[in-house]
Amino acid sequence: MRWEEQLSRAGWRITMPRRVVMRVLERAARPLSPQEIHARGRRLHRSLGLVSVYRALMVLERAGLVRRVHREDRCDGYVLASPGHHHLLVCRRCGRAVEFPGAEDLSGLIAQVERRTGFRVEDHLLQLVGLCGPCRDL
Numbered sequence: 001m002r003w004e005e006q007l008s009r010a011g012w013r014i015t016m017p018r019r020v021v022m023r024v025l026e027r028a029a030r031p032l033s034p035q036e037i038h039a040r041g042r043r044l045h046r047s048l049g050l051v052s053v054y055r056a057l058m059v060l061e062r063a064g065l066v067r068r069v070h071r072e073d074r075c076d077g078y079v080l081a082s083p084g085h086h087h088l089l090v091c092r093r094c095g096r097a098v099e100f101p102g103a104e105d106l107s108g109l110i111a112q113v114e115r116r117t118g119f120r121v122e123d124h125l126l127q128l129v130g131l132c133g134p135c136r137d138l
Contacts, residue, residue, distance in 0.1 A: 003065050010063045017052035018060060020045050022080075030095035031069035031077025069097050070127055087126040093135040102126075 003022055004014050012018075020041040025032065032040070034053050041048045057078055060066040067081040069088060079088075079097050086099040110121045 006065060007060075007063050012059055012063060015056070016045060017041075017048060017056040020048055021053060021056040021060060022065070025066060025078060025080050028079070031071060031079045031090070031097050033071075033075045033077050035075075037078065067099070071095070072129075088128070089132075090127060090129050091132040091135050092129050093131055093138075096132055098132075 007014060007018070021037055023044060024037050024040045027040075034050065034057060037057070038048065038050045038053045041053060057066060061068060061078075064081055064083075066078045067086075067088065069077040069079055069090060071077050071090075072092065077095070077097075079099075082099050084101060086101050089098045089100060090096070106124065106126065110124065113119065114121055
């Protein structure tokens, strides 16, 4: 299913800022900050505002189309999200982010955490940081 269909089915409109943000992220080789998305997006549509980029990212994240990546510089980046539940591997050197599937793999750990803490886990985010193959070989 195309992202436009997915967004429409979720009840959201297809707007110019959302189109531009998706187009920028489709071309990105690494997670981009909202400011980087804005700068690249302005090359595609001169009137794109930074506030519009933030709003578009919020909607696209809620719709499951983009995923937030926590970067070491403490500025969140964004990448396109694959359908289903995935986690991220992020290269510390080049910043490349790669998704890998797995909600069921954590069920035992989540159950253990719930027993020990009394929390009821409703969602989780797993991001592993290291060096990708090309960066390891440098």
